[in-house]
Amino acid sequence: MHPPGTPVHTKTYGPGNYAESPHSQLDDWLYRGRMVALMVERQALVMLSFAVTHNAVADWHHRQRQRIQALAPAD
Known part of the structure; x- marks a missing residue:
């Protein structure tokens, strides 16, 4: 584990959490997760x-x- 805010953390994990949040919200927003x-x-x-x-x-x-x-x- 690398502490958040360190260069190693940013390089290792990148913007993954920020990218996944809207995807999860979209699944919740759609009826039963379907278009x-x-x-x-x-x-x-x-x-x-x-x-x-x-x-x-x-x-x-x-x-x-x-x-x-x-x-x-x-x-």
Whole structure:
């Protein structure tokens, strides 16, 4: 095991955890982990809607964190 944040950890493990998280969320988001659309165009729309939703939630969390940091007293 290599401690997180060290160059060896970054070189060994890379961005694997960050890449797997959206895949897991996509499986949870889909009905029983399966694509709900049959045609290619509809499948693309399902994937696009997932990406837009995922980015919107991440943006909301980022803005909330910025508001909290702006309201926090400076040390």
